[in-house]
Amino acid sequence: MEYIADFHIHSRHAMACSPNITIEGIDEAAKEKGVKVIGTGDFTHPLWVDELKMKLEDAEPGLYKVKGSKTGTRFVLSSEVSNIFDAGGKNRRVHNCILVPSLDDVDAIIDEVKTRGALESDGRPALSMSCSELVEKVIGVNRDAIIFPAHSWTPWFGVLGSFSGFDSIEEAYGDQAKYIYCAETGLSADPAMFWRLSKLDKYLPISNSDAHSLPKIGREATVFEFSEDGLSYAAILNAIKNKKLKKNIEFYPDEGKYHYDGHRNCQISLSPKEAQKYNGRCPKCGRPLTIGVEHRVDQLADRPEGHLPKAAIPTVHAVPLLEIIAQVKTSVVTSTAVKRAYNDMLARLGTEFDILLNIDPAQIAEMDADVAKGIENVRTERVKLIPGYDGVFGVVDVMNKASPDDKKPKRKQASMSDFD
Ligand SMILES: [Zn+2]
Ligand SMILES: [Zn+2]
Structure with a gap:
């Protein structure tokens, strides 16, 4: 028996998120999707945490459910924060997700970080604090906290991103990297891209939706096996530490907003090879291109494309x-x-x-x-792919109708504030 989990979503209190994201709404949407364990999102936000305390009750150890609900959905307390700090002569911006098993842990974490950012201003608050300091404080509250870099590869806010990220998890977290067990793939990357870096072997790629509205819940998700002791926070922690997943449910990475290199305003989308031909500059406006995830993986990889580790967990691409x-x-x-x-x-x-x-x-x-x-x-992966670039979602043409040269997605462009 297996179950599907999605740990990273947002509430209506986070920037660029739908006002319809209520606890009851998440509870129902998760059931419709088939997601058993869903993150609460935004547990650092004072209004949201008040609502969590009012509307959730204990379920299995370390997990919660909506009072009186019959959906069967389980909640795990989760939040995403944006760490902004200087390191190595550069300004760094890294998004981190945190999972904890109790509301007391939530209160203690809020106490630890509240002087470093305006928690009430955004469900995903900016904290002036390094990644290693965040891990130290959170692990200080509870050694069983699960902390992982969000959308690890995105140019802005990804721990390995081309603009404000690092070249390795160890460089980002220092000696606290020992408490990082997993890393989120993000929509523009999939586990196969992690497998190209031997230095990422010890970090389990996990998949979450980073939903900003209810219909997006579960668009990426991680499939766990029920442990013999049943469902619990500890069972999730153990599965992650021991790399015991059933599968990753993933976007085709081409569909993510930062897969290829390019310029949104110039409508220029380039593969890493094409971008190199132009020396990383836009052939239309001459300014540096936004380097996408595919290119960034190429820069850091020490293994060829298609490398399959022995312990590879199956990936299912879904639309x-x-x-x-x-x-x-x-x-x-x-x-x-x-x-x-x-x-x-x-x-x-x-x-x-x-x-x-x-x-x-x-x-x-x-x-x-x-x-x-x-x-x-x-x-069966018989689809045509038009890669996303510089904040523009890619297209997976499920009926195979698009012309192969068609690089301009037909979908509306995402807003600038919607970086994940
Ligand atoms: Zn984020
Ligand atoms: Zn340009």
Whole structure:
């Protein structure tokens, strides 16, 4: 038996997040998706933490549930902070996620960090504090805290990012790196990209949605095996420490906003090789390109593309069901018809992850043959990819319709504040 977890999401109190993200909303959305254990997000925010204390009650050890809820969803206390500090003659900006097993730990962590940033101003607060100091303080509160770099590769705010990151986890966390057991892949990278760096072998790649709205919950997620002792925070910690995952559910990394190099305003998107031809400068405006994740991995890798470690955990590339339906209907995910088709499918067939990963396509085809075909294409990796770049999401063409030269995503561009 296995279960799906998504530890990194945000509340309505974080910048660029939907006002609809309530605890009850997360509880329901996780159930619809098939996510069993979901992060609360934003536990450093005073209003959100008050709400957590009011609305959650103890479930299994170290996990919580919404009082009176029948969804079966379990919450783990989680938060993301933005560490801003100088190191090695550079200004560094690194996002870190923290998981803890109790609300007392949350209060103690807030006490430790509240003088270093305006906790009430953003659910993902900026803290003037180095990564190693953060780990020291959090581990000081509870040795069982799980701390991991968020979206490890993104140019801004990724621990290994090209702009304000480091060349290794050890460089970023110093002697506190011993308390880092895992690292989040982020939407623009997948575990295979981690495997190209031998120095990352000791850090388990994990996958989370970093959702800024309810429909995005579970767009990336990590699949765990139920331990013999059942569900608990300790079982999650053990699985992570011992690298005992079932699989990573991942975006195609090409779909992430920082996969290729490029310039959003110049509509220039380049593969790492093409970017090198232009000496890392934009062929349109001449300014330095935003170096994407693929290029950054190339810079740091000591293994060839396709390297498969012995203990490799399987990766499943998935595309959200709303997106598949929207593509099939040549519509957008926000359209009423697409949402109706999505809701009908969930009502008839089960959770979104069941539909995307497990249910027989013939059964899905009884409702919509094109959607079934799209899902099958995603499962068998027969899709066309148009890589994202410089904040513009890439496109996974599930019906294989895009022309191979088409580099300009048809989707609307993301807002500048939405860096994750
Ligand atoms: Zn972040
Ligand atoms: Zn440019």
